[in-house]
Amino acid sequence: MRIDWKLKSTIIIGALSVVLAGSTGSISGIEHSKMNMGGTNESSETTNAHTEKTAVLTGKEFNLVATQSNQEIAPGKSLPVWTFNNSVPGPQIRVKQGDAVKINLKNELPEPVTIHWHGVPVPNSEDGIPGVTQNAVQPGQSYTYEFKTDVPGTYWYHSHQDSVNQLDRGLYGSFIVEGNNEEKVDRDYTLMLDEWVSSGKGMSEMNMPGMDHSGMKMNSDSSSTMDNKMSSMSMGDDMSMYDLFSINGKSGSIVDQLPVKQGEKVRIRLINAGYLSHQIHLHGHEFKSIATDGQPISNPGVLKDNIINIAPGERYDIEFTANNPGQWLIEDHSDNKAASGMRAIIAYEGAPANSDKSNASEKLPAIDLTNYGQSGKKTFTLDQKYSLEYTMNLNTEMKNGNMVYTINNKTFPDTDVLIVKKGDTVKVRIVNNSKMEDHPMHLHGHFFQVLSKNGEPVQGSPIFKDTLNLKPGEEYVVAFEADNPGNWMFHCHDLHHASAGMVTELKYTDFKSDFVADPTVGNKPE
Structure with a gap:
């Protein structure tokens, strides 16, 4: 229901x-x-x-x-x-x-x-x-x-x-x-980013793409059946109903300030808990992006007039020295009027109020992780031999009058499963064939190394992530070791896309679960 x-x-x-x-x-x-x-x-x-x-x-x-x-x-x-x-x-x-x-x-x-x-x-x-x-x-x-x-x-x-x-x-x-x-800092802030519908209406009232999983029955090896009933697609993938953007559950003037003192080292952990990407800019300071999805970046370079494009499910840690007294914004530069609510004030002690103005309309270059930081120790390379290789073609299409989101032209639970055994090395080519939508793909239980983007090898720091955003037309090659036996989800973290089919699984052949699903409890895995 x-x-x-x-x-x-x-x-x-x-x-x-x-x-x-x-x-x-x-x-x-x-x-x-x-x-x-x-x-x-x-x-x-x-x-x-x-x-x-x-x-x-x-x-x-x-x-x-x-x-x-x-x-x-x-x-x-x-x-x-x-x-x-x-x-x-x-x-x-x-x-x-x-x-x-x-x-x-x-x-x-x-x-x-x-x-x-x-x-x-x-x-x-x-x-x-x-x-x-x-x-x-x-x-x-x-x-x-x-x-x-x-x-x-x-x-x-x-x-x-x-x-x-x-x-x-x-x-x-x-x-x-x-x-x-880990290196100690003087201030350590976490900012969780999200979007809301100010009318208070839920997704079922907004005619968004989604799949009703109430007919799904999962058994111990996670095979399933479902009724394939889709919601109305009169709005397509229109996300404009999200008209309030928030930081830590608050929008606009009620967002908490981030107090600092001059000379302090400050760490800000950005977590995108929503379904839209956000372009975050730190005003008035040089900074470094020291980690992505919790995993460190090797010798990150100094940045200033750059944005961090953070997709659903992703995390970025940034670090800066508080060396420019005043009140400064950290804000969303997304092309959406609701972005004006996603801003927090970094307030130096004793600084006058309202000393910084928004420049959210300014178009700034995004950090390109594939060419950021310095080359370091890599777990995998493009040309090494792998135990297994897979391709995941992501797409959007109409089926039976409904919009669905597919992996290799199939929707969950009929998608092709990635089959591995413990110790396998696995290379996966992921391609976004959708014309308009991003697909932030999240693999449970594992980190993968990003090896290339659009055919070009990663030039900077080795990149280890669990959530990777693919814009329309982009292709990435990633690799991981099958080192955590189980049955794991691999899905788009725009959960509208996941609920409309863009989900598959990673299954270990040498793993046997003791879990037995109860068909009467209404399990809805997406």
Whole structure:
């Protein structure tokens, strides 16, 4: 059943107690550098969804409660939202490299839910995919995820149950793994980017492309059947209904400022939790892009008048020295009037207000990762021998009067599966044959190395990612080692495209899952 944004019942916002095995804090703009990370046992309360801070949870055990609420997204504009711990974004979970973590999920929503740990190389059983790795957690029920955080970086978590709708309502948060040897900074901010419909209408009311998975039945090897019923395509892939852009769940003047002091080293972690790409520009400072999808860039060069084009599901970490006192913007330069709401003020202590003006209309060059940083140690090369090679042709077409998004001319669950065994080296050629749409392709459970773009080998730093955006006409070659046995999703993270067919799987022949799907619980993996 599709979910209506217009919740009919009155939502009572109550206090939620968040008990965890670590220190907690509420830091403006999700800022962490001043936290006590000593591992003391404390508990905190998140009072309501209108709090101006996003909680930061540290330790090794965490409680997340999925619940309904209301949140002020723009000045004077509150929307019904679905939340983890009563806020959008949900609390940042911040852990150490090598920690064994435990996350307890309680579902107080009227629909089933799961949590996927986007980019974190968890064991397959902890990946949070309903019908593939677990059954969706029913209303009133709880579920526990346990895994080790061996790979440091910037990640995030979100529901993967009917995710095109549930993520759109706010079921996401950031997940940071601090490296044991990473360079310390004075300020460490996380900005989660998203888009909203100010009318409060859900996707099922907007006639967007999407697939009703209510007829899907998943078994233990994740094969499935579905009724192929598509929603109306009268609007095509028109995303203009998203008329509020937000940073950490807020738009416009209510976005939290990012305070700094002169001379401080500042890190900003950008996470795109939405379905549109955003062109982020930092005013008034030179900066470096030090990581993509949590993985470090080798000897990144100094940038200034450049934008970072961040697609759905991607993450970029940037770093700069606060050496230009004033108030400066970090903002979206996308060609969309809603982009004016996606800006935050970097405020030096003691600086006069409104000292910087937006230049969002200025067209600036985007960072080209394939020619950025310096060449370093590569895991793979274009001309080496691989165990397996695959091609994924991405496209858009009409089938039975509906728009669908295809991989090799097929839609999920009929797409061709990538079959591997542990230890295989795998090269994948991915081509976007769609005429107008980007396709940010996300591989679960693995990082892949980007080897070439449009036939040209990567010239700069080796690039390791889990989400790669392909613009119309682009071709990339990537490679990875099959080093994490399981049944894994590989899909477009514009989830409208995924729900309309652009999904396949990576399956290990030498893996056998103990999971048995329950056909009665309404598993909806996309």
